[in-house]
Amino acid sequence: RYLISSVLSPAVQLWLRSQAERVDRLDVKIKGRNLEILNGSIPSIAIAADRVVYQGLHLTHLYIKGENIRVNFKQILKGQPLRLLDPVSVNVTMRLEETDLNASLASPLLHDAIHQFFEPILPHPIHLPTSKITLDNDLLVLTAIRPEALTLRVGLELIDLNRLQLVRPQIRTVSVPRLVSLENMTMDLGSDVKIEEVSLSSKQLFCRGSILVRSDESG
Numbered sequence: 001r002y003l004i005s006s007v008l009s010p011a012v013q014l015w016l017r018s019q020a021e022r023v024d025r026l027d028v029k030i031k032g033r034n035l036e037i038l039n040g041s042i043p044s045i046a047i048a049a050d051r052v053v054y055q056g057l058h059l060t061h062l063y064i065k066g067e068n069i070r071v072n073f074k075q076i077l078k079g080q081p082l083r084l085l086d087p088v089s090v091n092v093t094m095r096l097e098e099t100d101l102n103a104s105l106a107s108p109l110l111h112d113a114i115h116q117f118f119e120p121i122l123p124h125p126i127h128l129p130t131s132k133i134t135l136d137n138d139l140l141v142l143t144a145i146r147p148e149a150l151t152l153r154v155g156l157e158l159i160d161l162n163r164l165q166l167v168r169p170q171i172r173t174v175s176v177p178r179l180v181s182l183e184n185m186t187m188d189l190g191s192d193v194k195i196e197e198v199s200l201s202s203k204q205l206f207c208r209g210s211i212l213v214r215s216d217e218s219g
Contacts, residue, residue: 003037004030007076015082016047024051040073040085042066056107058100060204066090066213084215096205101133117166117187118142118152123173126150138200139168148174161194161209163187 012028031044047064070085096104104110105128114128126144134141142152154169164187170179189195195209 003034004032008037008042008073011076011082012045012047016049018081020049020052020054021056022051022053023049025049037073040071042069042071045069055109056104057109058096058103058107059094060097060100061093061095063093064090084213087212087215089210089212091208091210093208094206096207098133098135098203101135101205105129105131105133114142117185121166121169121171121182121185122150122152123171123175124148124150135200135203135205137202140200140205150174151179153179156198156200158195158198159186161196162189162191164189164195164198 009028009030012030013026016026016028017023025048027048029046030042032042036043044067045065047062049062050060052059052062066088069088072080072083072085076082101110111128115125119125124147126142127146128144130146131142131144134143136153138155139153140156142154144150144152151172152169153171155167157165157167159165166185166187169182169185171182172179192212193209194211195207197206197208199206
């Protein structure tokens with residue numbers, strides 16, 4: 001208990017806060033025996049955080065749980081920062097409210113995702129910082145005003161662990177002032193991400209799955 005509460009837990013919290021631009025509430029729970037921890041092995045760790053901002057991406061709530069995590073505990077005892085020694089797959093649950101998505105429009109993470117997956121169905125690039133996202137039951141509605149007024153409505157469905165599908169996309173522009181239906185599109189999330197559940201409801205986006213966190217040695 002002493003090693004966890006006095007050494008490891010503060011080191012984990014400091015590392016997590018160094019990764020994020022903002023964390024309003026952070027709760028870290030670590031399970032393990034003294035010998036395991038002294039050898040740099042964390043059998044189980046659970047992290048709950050509220051109002052997180054990571055690389056400009058706003059999250060209302062974030063929950064992470066990982067097992068069998070190896071860290072540089074002997075160096076931590078000497079005052080050095082925590083480092084992951086091996087990649088680890090962690091379970092992640094996150095909730096984004098409509099206000100989070102709009103606050104994140106200038107985020108490089110959201111910017112890249114929207115441009116990568118939505119640009120093929122958009123008639124022209126859009127200016128995200130002046131755009132707006134609305135969650136309307138099971139639909140995400142993106143409204144842009146620059147360089148031209150445009151509205152995109154789309155639903156999300158899970159195909160498998162690594163792929164999401166943009167379903168029932170509809171678009172309305174100045175030149176075509178009525179909603180036009182488009183073909184469904186598939187989003188490949190890559191091998192490091194596995195999504196088990198994703199849902200859109202009024203004012204909220206919920207996602208649950210796992211992600212591979214790379215160690216400092218592996219980059």
